[in-house]
Amino acid sequence: MATRLRAAGAGRSCTVIGGSGFLGQHMVEQLLAKGYSVNVFDIHKRFESDQVTFFLGDLCDKEALLPALRGVAVVFHCASPAPASDNRELFYRVNFTGTKAVIEACREAGVQKLVLTSSASVVFEGTDIKNGSEDLPYAQKPIDYYTETKILQEKEVLSANDPDNNFFTTAIRPHGIFGPRDPQLVPILVQAARSGKMKFIIGDGKNLVDFTYVENVVHGHILAAEKLHKGSALCGKAFHITNDEPIPFWTFMSRILTGLDYDPPKYHIPYWLAYYLALLLSLLLALLRPLVTIKATFTPMRVALAGTFHYYSCERAKRAMGYSPVVSLDEAIARTVQSYPGLRRARA
Ligand SMILES: NC(=O)C1=CN([C@@H]2O[C@H](COP(=O)(O)OP(=O)(O)OC[C@H]3O[C@@H](n4cnc5c(N)ncnc54)[C@H](OP(=O)(O)O)[C@@H]3O)[C@@H](O)[C@H]2O)C=CC1
Numbered sequence: 001m002a003t004r005l006r007a008a009g010a011g012r013s014c015t016v017i018g019g020s021g022f023l024g025q026h027m028v029e030q031l032l033a034k035g036y037s038v039n040v041f042d043i044h045k046r047f048e049s050d051q052v053t054f055f056l057g058d059l060c061d062k063e064a065l066l067p068a069l070r071g072v073a074v075v076f077h078c079a080s081p082a083p084a085s086d087n088r089e090l091f092y093r094v095n096f097t098g099t100k101a102v103i104e105a106c107r108e109a110g111v112q113k114l115v116l117t118s119s120a121s122v123v124f125e126g127t128d129i130k131n132g133s134e135d136l137p138y139a140q141k142p143i144d145y146y147t148e149t150k151i152l153q154e155k156e157v158l159s160a161n162d163p164d165n166n167f168f169t170t171a172i173r174p175h176g177i178f179g180p181r182d183p184q185l186v187p188i189l190v191q192a193a194r195s196g197k198m199k200f201i202i203g204d205g206k207n208l209v210d211f212t213y214v215e216n217v218v219h220g221h222i223l224a225a226e227k228l229h230k231g232s233a234l235c236g237k238a239f240h241i242t243n244d245e246p247i248p249f250w251t252f253m254s255r256i257l258t259g260l261d262y263d264p265p266k267y268h269i270p271y272w273l274a275y276y277l278a279l280l281l282s283l284l285l286a287l288l289r290p291l292v293t294i295k296a297t298f299t300p301m302r303v304a305l306a307g308t309f310h311y312y313s314c315e316r317a318k319r320a321m322g323y324s325p326v327v328s329l330d331e332a333i334a335r336t337v338q339s340y341p342g343l344r345r346a347r348a
């Protein structure tokens with residue numbers, strides 16, 4: 001590994017924590033293409049590459065992290081339990097306690113830059129956000145455990161910024177990441193369509209939402225790593241990274257569905273009715289959990305996301321790091337639909 005690090009040049013050596021995941025794999029691919037030497041630290045190894053050094057382990061274990069961080073200039077931390085896991089203890093352990101282990105390991109290993117994948121949902125409380133800036137306060141009442149622990153995670157990373165000791169941190173807040181190999185947007189949407197649950201539009205269908213193509217998210221992370229240094233505007237700050245093209249939620253869903261030959265939803269259900277039905281269902285499933293585990297398609301968080309405005313300004317990222325999306329929304333939807341031949345509706 002030391003040879004590879006030297007070959008890439010000290011400044012272009014990195015470790016992607018969560019590198020086996022959806023965003024992580026795209027991150028690894030683009031970093032390699034840019035000439036970085038890349039380590040991956042993840043609890044699973046989900047792909048093969050002779051250009052990558054894999055370190056398997058739990059990010060909550062600082063001693064397991066250290067070998068993967070020694071000698072690298074930049075750490076990208078994009079690991080998290082899946083939002084749908086709804087497991088508070090797991091979220092707290094990985095996103096909060098685990099992130100503190102990541103920070104300690106970075107400091108001990110002499111890593112200079114830590115780029116966290118946070119989330120735009122850290123300010124979302126289920127009410128409309130239109131062109132929200134990073135100055136919005138953290139959600140006082142997060143809708144789910146995932147968001148609750150992403151807030152704790154981001155606060156830890158940004159407060160760890162320590163320029164006097166050459167340790168610089170920043171957080172990237174994407175929203176609604178989609179693209180090839182996404183495990184939680186398109187597959188869940190298709191599953192809902194296949195089980196006949198996608199006949200209704202929640203609300204009036206006019207609510208604008210940010211959906212961000214995965215290559216744009218990666219581009220934002222790499223820009224942040226390259227612009228993060230002593231005295232830069234990125235130190236200890238969070239930045240929205242979006243496609244900068246907010247789209248009606250149900251227009252996006254319909255374009256993915258029709259792109260895969262499924263019928264788009266056409267009837268309307270009032271938002272408040274959908275939300276309280278989802279809340280009732282979540283309470284019922286919580287009561288039944290000791291007996292049976294059932295995953296709801298329409299959780300309160302998903303209904304809130306489907307029925308409210310929530311799009312964010314990425315002006316701060318444009319100013320501080322020269323960010324602009326590299327793939328347009330139209331092109332991104334086309335590439336995504338093309339990448340899922342196995343999810344296309346079987347023709348009769
Ligand atoms: N998807 C989206 O729309 C958005 C995602 N984000 C953030 O982007 C990041 C990446 O998301 P995404 O790629 O979708 O998620 P994935 O679940 O696809 O990838 C996360 C990776 O981290 C791994 N991981 C989980 N827990 C641990 C642990 N304790 N130790 C080591 N590795 C672990 C996962 O392994 P395993 O699969 O076994 O759990 C997985 O390989 C996350 O931080 C998420 O919060 C932010 C905004 C939007």
Ligand SMILES: CC(C)CCC[C@@H](C)[C@H]1CC[C@H]2C3=C(CC[C@]12C)[C@@]1(C)CCC(=O)[C@@H](C)[C@@H]1CC3
Pocket residue numbers: 083118119120121174175176177184185188189192297298302303305306
């Ligand atoms: C109503 C339908 C059943 C919805 C089907 C699609 C949903 C599974 C996705 C639509 C918006 C997505 C989304 C996320 C996960 C998948 C969706 C709910 C996140 C919660 C993932 C993690 C984040 O950090 C948030 C910013 C995402 C918000 C959008």
